Every structure is written in structure tokens, then in C-alpha cells.
Amino acid sequence: MLKVNEFERDIGSIYGSSQYPFSTQSNINYRVENIEELENNSFSLLTKIIEHFLSNQVPRLEVLDQYAKGLNTTIYNRESRREENKADYRRAHNFGKIIAQFVAGYTTSVPVKYAIEDDKQQEQVDEFNTYNDVVSLDNELMYDVAKYGRAFELQYRTGKERQQSNNVKLSNVFETFVIYDNTIERNPIAAVRIVQVQDISGSGEEQYTVNLYTDSKIVTFKNITRAIGQLQVIDDTPHFYNAVPIVEYNSNRYRTGWYEDVISLIDAYDAVNSDTSNYMTDVVNSLLVISGDFQAPIGKDGKSGVNQLINNVKKYGVLALQSGTDPQGNSTSIDAKYINPEFNSTASENYQQRLYKDIFMMSNVPNLSDESFSGNSSGVAMRYKIFGFEQAIAQTINSFKRSLGKRYELLGHITANLKGGLVEFGNVKVTFTPNLPYAISEEVAMLMSAGVPLSRKTMYNQTHFTDADNEEANLEQEEHNGLDSKEKDSQHKQFDSEKVVTVDDE
CATH class of the missing domain: 1.20.5 (Single alpha-helices involved in coiled-coils or other helix-helix interfaces)
Known part of the structure; x- marks a missing residue:
């Protein structure tokens, strides 16, 4: 069983990770007929699903996480160069972080707006959002969506009696998944959180807590180890949300990360950049060839000074040789030169630039370092340059809105079920404002020239x-x-x- 919590603490190892491309099993949705199917035979089906998640889905998430941290698995896992005296640099580039940050920044840097017609309900929504710092939560959710193609949040209540509060927090993708039914609506039946318990005793045995969330209760199982065996229920608590309190967010219907499709291009860019670095180092350590008739200086031990000659070259960078003489008494010639591997730097640079452009083009994310993104560009010109990105981000935003709607449905349910709560929440209107520079002066001038008052x-x-x-x-x-x-x-x-x-x- 994998250590699903180490990634959140930034101590996951890049070695031994699964490689790209990922298998189909690494990103499937879990589906069952009903909750009874999960509960039958002491949760035997749930046990199999947990094992499948840890064995097949967590490795994919691990690789995607590493590409956002610059720990690109392919470049770090490639074989070392056979020659011991050759440079072997591994240059990893965190394009994943750049792409994911742009997606999250574009969509949620300007806080998402939530509006509801009823004033009292609007007040409760605003209070809920402020208390839970929903502005930051939305940004974290979108960042996970951009990285992994999925993200999760958990709603719960804390406190006692009248001091209770409604909470919503990000749930780690490495320890969370949702199980859906087999209908066309794909309704969530349950959700699971499997959290590794920190080994304070130092025994080395990995233990995990498992919680199953249904539409009416939270089932807690006895801590499990690597060999899951049979799940044993130790607690069964109602939650009054009338629905599964874990909400899943997706980037699109396929749950693919925003840079997942360009990992092969990132690998190629890492490889050519690393090879260039290796070449530049190998040039410095090129082979010195001395040809001709010369006498090597005598070492201090009175023996041949070939080793002394080599040491002098390394230490002082100066080569001093005495030529010999031919039978006629004439000095013989001596030649010394370095042998360098042939390398077409121009072709290499062109190749790197082409890969660099392809990474942004294929991911539909604009390259802001491009000279075409100048401060002199008009607002219309800027929008044309990100036209492809806006078509792709529309899928993510629409999917995100649907999940946000479920967030406030849960809030409405728990409010209605508590004393003094509202009967039902109305539909919350969600508005995204793209974080883009706008040519306001152009738009104002256009309206004023048309005689439109502001x-x-x-x-x-x-x-x-x-x-x-x-x-x-x-x-x-x-x-x-x-x-x-x-x-x-x-x-x-x-x-x-x-x-x-x-x-x-x-």
C-alpha cells in the first residue's frame, strides 16, 4: 500500500513511480448499483475499491504532482551515462506548475461571486463563505483541478449545541474518492477518505484510518495496515446533510490534468536541455591529445613524468613540452589539441524553442513570456491570443460551477435540518471573473465617441x-x-x- 499522505507533506519519493502514459485504470470512476452493494459481505467490495485506488490511481496522481514540483520522473529515472568521466545532469522544468497556476489564477484570483435572491439566505451564504475563507478554498480547488483533473472538498460541523459552525475544507486527492451509481445521472452514492496515521512509535508499520461517507451517515472503520483484510466498523454517526458531504470537482468529463497531455513534450524538453548541459561540461573536460616527438618532464621520483605533465595541465592550464631532434639534428614538431564531441548548438536551440512553444500550444495555455504579449497590445488583440485557452477553460469552469452548486445544496440541507434553519436554499448564481488585463481606456473612449453616457x-x-x-x-x-x-x-x-x-x- 502506498503512502498516500506523504505528498501533502512534500516528502514523496520520485523513484519507483509509474511512468507516463498512464493506464486506463489510473483514472476510472468507481460505480456500484447501490449502497447495499458496498455494505454486503462486511464491505468486501469497498475493500477491493480501496486497494484498486491505492495501487492504480495514486501512482498517476503522484506523477502529476511531481511534474508540478519540478521532480519530473522521466528525466530523473533515466539511465546514467555509461562513461564515468562524463557529465550527467538532470535538468527538470516545472511547466506543470506554470500551467496549473495560470489556470487557477485566471479563474479564481478575482474572487468568485455568489448571489441568491433571498436576502436572508444571501446573508447566510456570505457568512458561510467568510467563515471558511472560500476565496482561498476556490483557488486551492482550481489548482488541484488543473494539476490532477480532480479535486475534493468536505463539509462538516464542529462545536457544541448553538456554538456549532458549518465548515468546508479541501480534501487531499491522494486520500479521497467518490463512488457513483450506475444510472445515467451518475449520482454519488458514497465517498471515502483513507488517511495514513503518522508512526510516532517508530514501529515502521503503516496504518490508515478509513471513513465512508454516505448520504446519511459517516462510517469509521478500525485502522488498517498494508494487508487490508476485512474492514471492521467501529463508529456509525449521522450527519444530516441528506447527501454525500464530499463534493468532487473535475476539469472535464475525462478528469485529465491541464498538463497531462504534454508530459511527453516536457520530457523531451528536459532531455535536450540536459544533453546540452552535459555537452557544455564535457567540452571543458575534453580529451587532450599530444602528438609528435617530445620528452616528458621527469617527475620528482626520477621516473617518467607523464602523470606530472597531466597534473600540470589540470592545475595550471599550461602545457610546456620539449621537442626531440631528428638524425640531422633538427627539432621535431609537436602538436597538442583537444578532441571535442561534435554538437550542432543551433539545431539544438531551435529544437528546444520548438518544444517550448509546443508545450504551451498543446496545453492551450498562453506563453506570457512571448514577445507578442507586450504591454502595447490592445484589449481585443490580447483576447485573440488567448482565444484557444478560453475555449478550453470554459469546460473546466462549467464543471466547477456544477460542483459549487452542490456545495450550497449541502449547506441548504444542513440549514433546513437544524432548528431555526430555512426550509430550502434557492439556486445560488455563481459568477467567474477572468483575471485579465482589460483596455478600459479603449472601451470608455469608444462609448464616449458614440455618445453613450457613463x-x-x-x-x-x-x-x-x-x-x-x-x-x-x-x-x-x-x-x-x-x-x-x-x-x-x-x-x-x-x-x-x-x-x-x-x-x-x-
Whole structure:
């Protein structure tokens, strides 16, 4: 059984990992007829599913995680060079991190907006979002979706009696999966969290806790070891969510990561970059060939100084040789040169650049380091450059919205089941705002040239340093202060005028 929790702690090993391409079994959805099928024969089917998840699905997630950390498995697992004196660099490039961060940043850096018609329900949604820092949670979920093609969140309650609170947290993909039914709707029947228990005693035996979440209860099993054996129930607790409280988020219907399709290109880029580094080092350590008739200096031990000659070259970088003489007494010639392996640096650089462009093109993620992404580009030009990405991200956003809807369905259920709760939550409208630079000045100029009026509040909202409501309040205060100042000036003038008249009368 694999150590499913080590990846979250960043101590997973890159060696011995499964290789790309992944098998079909590494990304299948688990489906059963009903919950009774899972519970039959002391959860024997559930045991098989857990074993399959750890053996077939976790290795794929591990590889995807490593490509986001620059621990690319292919370049680090390739065979060492046979020549002992040859350089053997392994240059890994974390394109996975760049791609995943762009996807998460584009979609969730501007906080997702949640709106519901009922004011009281809106207040509860806002309170729930603030308490659970949903802004950060959405970003973490989208980052996992971009990396693994899937992400999970768990809702639960903590506290006692009236002090209880509704919580939602990210659940690690290495320890979570959902089981669906066989219908066309693919309804979730149950979800599983298998968490490795830290071995404080140092016994070396790996133990795991297993929790099964159904639509009505949480079943906790006795800790298991590598040999799972039979699952034994030790706790059975109702949760009142009326649905499985673990929600799965997908990148698309195939649950593929955003850089999963370009791993082979990343491997090729790693290989050619590493080979270039090896060549540059090997040139420095090239073979020195000396030809001709020469006398090697005598070493300190009085023996042949060939070794001394080599040491002098390494230490001082200077080669001093004395030539011999032919039978006629003429000096013989000596030649010394390095033998370098042939290497077409231009072709190598062109190949690297082509791979670099292909990685971004095939993943549909724009290469922001490209010179075409200049600050002088118009807003329309920028949108055309990311047109392919916007077509692909639409699938991810639509899938994400469906899962967000389930989040607030669960919140509505638990609220309705508790004392003082609402009968039912209405539909929560979810709005994504792309995190993109917009050419606001162009759009404003276009509207003004067309004679379309813009309110002062709208104009304030287009700037990054003002808030419309605050600015309106500030203006009102300034206008009020201005009127007060004018009235005071008028009163002072009137008082001075009356004072002058009184003096004249005297």
C-alpha cells in the first residue's frame, strides 16, 4: 500500500513511480448499483475499491504532482551515462506548475461571486463563505483541478449545541474518492477518505484510518495496515446533510490534468536541455591529445613524468613540452589539441524553442513570456491570443460551477435540518471573473465617441485606487464642508459690515 499522505507533506519519493502514459485504470470512476452493494459481505467490495485506488490511481496522481514540483520522473529515472568521466545532469522544468497556476489564477484570483435572491439566505451564504475563507478554498480547488483533473472538498460541523459552525475544507486527492451509481445521472452514492496515521512509535508499520461517507451517515472503520483484510466498523454517526458531504470537482468529463497531455513534450524538453548541459561540461573536460616527438618532464621520483605533465595541465592550464631532434639534428614538431564531441548548438536551440512553444500550444495555455504579449497590445488583440485557452477553460469552469452548486445544496440541507434553519436554499448564481488585463481606456473612449453616457459611479469602479461608494460619500462630505465654509464666510462678512456701521454711528 502506498503512502498516500506523504505528498501533502512534500516528502514523496520520485523513484519507483509509474511512468507516463498512464493506464486506463489510473483514472476510472468507481460505480456500484447501490449502497447495499458496498455494505454486503462486511464491505468486501469497498475493500477491493480501496486497494484498486491505492495501487492504480495514486501512482498517476503522484506523477502529476511531481511534474508540478519540478521532480519530473522521466528525466530523473533515466539511465546514467555509461562513461564515468562524463557529465550527467538532470535538468527538470516545472511547466506543470506554470500551467496549473495560470489556470487557477485566471479563474479564481478575482474572487468568485455568489448571489441568491433571498436576502436572508444571501446573508447566510456570505457568512458561510467568510467563515471558511472560500476565496482561498476556490483557488486551492482550481489548482488541484488543473494539476490532477480532480479535486475534493468536505463539509462538516464542529462545536457544541448553538456554538456549532458549518465548515468546508479541501480534501487531499491522494486520500479521497467518490463512488457513483450506475444510472445515467451518475449520482454519488458514497465517498471515502483513507488517511495514513503518522508512526510516532517508530514501529515502521503503516496504518490508515478509513471513513465512508454516505448520504446519511459517516462510517469509521478500525485502522488498517498494508494487508487490508476485512474492514471492521467501529463508529456509525449521522450527519444530516441528506447527501454525500464530499463534493468532487473535475476539469472535464475525462478528469485529465491541464498538463497531462504534454508530459511527453516536457520530457523531451528536459532531455535536450540536459544533453546540452552535459555537452557544455564535457567540452571543458575534453580529451587532450599530444602528438609528435617530445620528452616528458621527469617527475620528482626520477621516473617518467607523464602523470606530472597531466597534473600540470589540470592545475595550471599550461602545457610546456620539449621537442626531440631528428638524425640531422633538427627539432621535431609537436602538436597538442583537444578532441571535442561534435554538437550542432543551433539545431539544438531551435529544437528546444520548438518544444517550448509546443508545450504551451498543446496545453492551450498562453506563453506570457512571448514577445507578442507586450504591454502595447490592445484589449481585443490580447483576447485573440488567448482565444484557444478560453475555449478550453470554459469546460473546466462549467464543471466547477456544477460542483459549487452542490456545495450550497449541502449547506441548504444542513440549514433546513437544524432548528431555526430555512426550509430550502434557492439556486445560488455563481459568477467567474477572468483575471485579465482589460483596455478600459479603449472601451470608455469608444462609448464616449458614440455618445453613450457613463455614470460617475461606473467610472470610479474602473479604477484600481477608488471605491465608488466611498468616493461618493467623500464628495458629499466635501460639498457639505464647502457649503459650511461659505456660510461661515458670509456670516463673518455680515458681522464685519454691522460692526463698521456701529462705529460710524458713534
